[in-house]
Amino acid sequence: MSILSILTSAVTAAQILVPMPQHVQWENGSYDFAIPMRIENNCPELAQNIYLQDFTAMPDEAASRVCIIWQEEMPPEGYRLHVSPDTLLISANDKAGFIHAGQTLKLLASNGELPCCDISDAPRFEWRGCMIDVSRHYFDMDCLKRQIDIMASMKLNRLHLHLTDAAGWRLQIDRYPLLTQIAAWRTQNDWTEWWTRRDRTFVDTRKGKPAQGAYGYYYSKDQMRELIGYAAERGITIIPEIEMPGHSEEVLAVYPELACQSDTGALSQTPDGAVIRGMNSGDLCPSNEKTFEFLCGVLDEVMELFPSQYIHIGGDEANMTAWKTCQRCQDHLKQLCSDKVADLQADLISRVNVYLNEHGRKLIGWDEIIANGNAASPAKTAMVWRNADYARQAIENGYDVIMAPNSHCYLNRNQDAPTGTALDWSYLPFDQVASFDPLAALDDSQQQHIKGVQACLWTEYVVDGPSVENRLYPRLLAIAEVAWRGTTSQNIRERATSFTASLINRGVNAFDLTQEVGERPESKVTWPHKAEYAQVTYLRNYNRYYPAEGVTTLTDGLRGGWQYSDGRWQGFIGDSCVNVVIDLGKRTDIGSISMDFMQNAGPDIYLPALMVIECSNDSKHWKELYRQTSEKDLRQGLSFHTWQWNGKAKTRYLRIMATSHDDRSWIFTDEVIVK
Numbered sequence: 001m002s003i004l005s006i007l008t009s010a011v012t013a014a015q016i017l018v019p020m021p022q023h024v025q026w027e028n029g030s031y032d033f034a035i036p037m038r039i040e041n042n043c044p045e046l047a048q049n050i051y052l053q054d055f056t057a058m059p060d061e062a063a064s065r066v067c068i069i070w071q072e073e074m075p076p077e078g079y080r081l082h083v084s085p086d087t088l089l090i091s092a093n094d095k096a097g098f099i100h101a102g103q104t105l106k107l108l109a110s111n112g113e114l115p116c117c118d119i120s121d122a123p124r125f126e127w128r129g130c131m132i133d134v135s136r137h138y139f140d141m142d143c144l145k146r147q148i149d150i151m152a153s154m155k156l157n158r159l160h161l162h163l164t165d166a167a168g169w170r171l172q173i174d175r176y177p178l179l180t181q182i183a184a185w186r187t188q189n190d191w192t193e194w195w196t197r198r199d200r201t202f203v204d205t206r207k208g209k210p211a212q213g214a215y216g217y218y219y220s221k222d223q224m225r226e227l228i229g230y231a232a233e234r235g236i237t238i239i240p241e242i243e244m245p246g247h248s249e250e251v252l253a254v255y256p257e258l259a260c261q262s263d264t265g266a267l268s269q270t271p272d273g274a275v276i277r278g279m280n281s282g283d284l285c286p287s288n289e290k291t292f293e294f295l296c297g298v299l300d301e302v303m304e305l306f307p308s309q310y311i312h313i314g315g316d317e318a319n320m321t322a323w324k325t326c327q328r329c330q331d332h333l334k335q336l337c338s339d340k341v342a343d344l345q346a347d348l349i350s351r352v353n354v355y356l357n358e359h360g361r362k363l364i365g366w367d368e369i370i371a372n373g374n375a376a377s378p379a380k381t382a383m384v385w386r387n388a389d390y391a392r393q394a395i396e397n398g399y400d401v402i403m404a405p406n407s408h409c410y411l412n413r414n415q416d417a418p419t420g421t422a423l424d425w426s427y428l429p430f431d432q433v434a435s436f437d438p439l440a441a442l443d444d445s446q447q448q449h450i451k452g453v454q455a456c457l458w459t460e461y462v463v464d465g466p467s468v469e470n471r472l473y474p475r476l477l478a479i480a481e482v483a484w485r486g487t488t489s490q491n492i493r494e495r496a497t498s499f500t501a502s503l504i505n506r507g508v509n510a511f512d513l514t515q516e517v518g519e520r521p522e523s524k525v526t527w528p529h530k531a532e533y534a535q536v537t538y539l540r541n542y543n544r545y546y547p548a549e550g551v552t553t554l555t556d557g558l559r560g561g562w563q564y565s566d567g568r569w570q571g572f573i574g575d576s577c578v579n580v581v582i583d584l585g586k587r588t589d590i591g592s593i594s595m596d597f598m599q600n601a602g603p604d605i606y607l608p609a610l611m612v613i614e615c616s617n618d619s620k621h622w623k624e625l626y627r628q629t630s631e632k633d634l635r636q637g638l639s640f641h642t643w644q645w646n647g648k649a650k651t652r653y654l655r656i657m658a659t660s661h662d663d664r665s666w667i668f669t670d671e672v673i674v675k
């Protein structure tokens, strides 16, 4: 073999390694699999896994050696590989380490030869996870097994299943059969129709097959056992999530006695069960002893099924409205000597925490549980989905933290230019995920409490297996590398592209980074024009949550990207919301004025109902130049619209006024371009 081809093979192997090992030293030559191996395995049980099973043969005539060695001084999950032309050394001190060693060997050898190298490796974080929401849409066993295989290949070790939510209960619970006989089946697949347009009806399957068009399913205990075993063989623990006390519309639809006394929506079912609606508040009554009994009953079966040390109890986004008017809740608050309904949640979660601890398990919940700091028995691990402020707050309150901020980890967000028609469209490209630093904005002592990193795939608009894969890959590779190394390392984009190509070859519907369109083209260049840097006076303020660059936004020569929160788009809300005067500095000949508006019905962003542009030379006497109206467009999807005046005028001041369709409608615009 020539030097050149040796180098090429090493580079090629390096190009496909995700996550990149902590220490790699490439050496000349390669190990030849074709010649007979002599296996010396001093820890056959520990090193027994599906990725190392090629190394169990022991031919008589051996020309090369494979040594598998237990090494006590290795860090948890660490491993070492030493590859020379006639010897392959694999060492680790635990089962996970040998699995990772096997995975790295598999990647290294994916070109048919194993390049000589010395690798020593161990993860930065112990929790390296991916959450898949199987409630909003159900994904079958084959789909989940496929994702487990791919996750394992990138050394992720936790699959968190969001098993229960308003959209459907997805786990067999023997003591509460209605959860899967009714609450696992909804009248239609389409999320917008069923949820946003408030159908929210479940189908009773007790009398036979679900009605035509009914959508749902659940995992039987046998299936879940099979999945847990499948994942365990690949080094992955399945973390079950049972939501409480919010996001529980489906539970209240079938067990309305768990609702607050004031939650009238929980009673909207007919006695014969023909129509069962989830129009309730979504919150279990935290003051009803039956609620605690129900939760313990469910958790008993969950703990019997799942060996995971951690049980996720959700805990997010309870709206708490019914609690304010429920007599039982009010009485309970008096006992707690509190007037804050949030303390009812703290009390419930504290009790559930004790219950799980008594059974040798640990509670984990979304970052809302931090607010339970005053609870009698606060939990100890929070999954932060908002931002680093919540991580700091959690750590100050004694929690360990898993970082899953939506700014970098919510892989349900679109990764490229808008093409689909999802109602709620938002943008999270690969490069932004790859820039994730889970320890940013935390000091050294706080960083000790960050136990891991997790990607989240919410599935309101992710309807099937191919869509799951298209959202997860390749962005999950970037998360996996951050979880393994702390941050992504060199060439992550190139390595992810190679890795993705191998996934696509295997039939995985991964997004092809080489086809990425990227950010909105208009946002990538500057736009010089006659009003650039002109002073803008706001007669009415932009919204304080979407200020963009403040008063310079509309004349800074910069246009917005795909995402309304990107700091380029300025948001206005309410009636008569846009009202600005632009001073061009002196009387100026103008021939056109144009503005872009965003249309995105999911987050209530619409074109203006009416826009008027006037001009003036003294800012007192105004002359109308332009008037445009629009109908409120409720169709799904993200789009951009340019409203433009063309003509001839000589003016110093321009006044732009726009009204929105109603108090809840937003207007987003990025620049007033005057030519």
Ligand SMILES: [Zn+2]
Pocket: 259, 260, 261, 285, 286, 287, 288, 322, 323, 326, 327, 328, 329
């Ligand atoms: Zn109540």
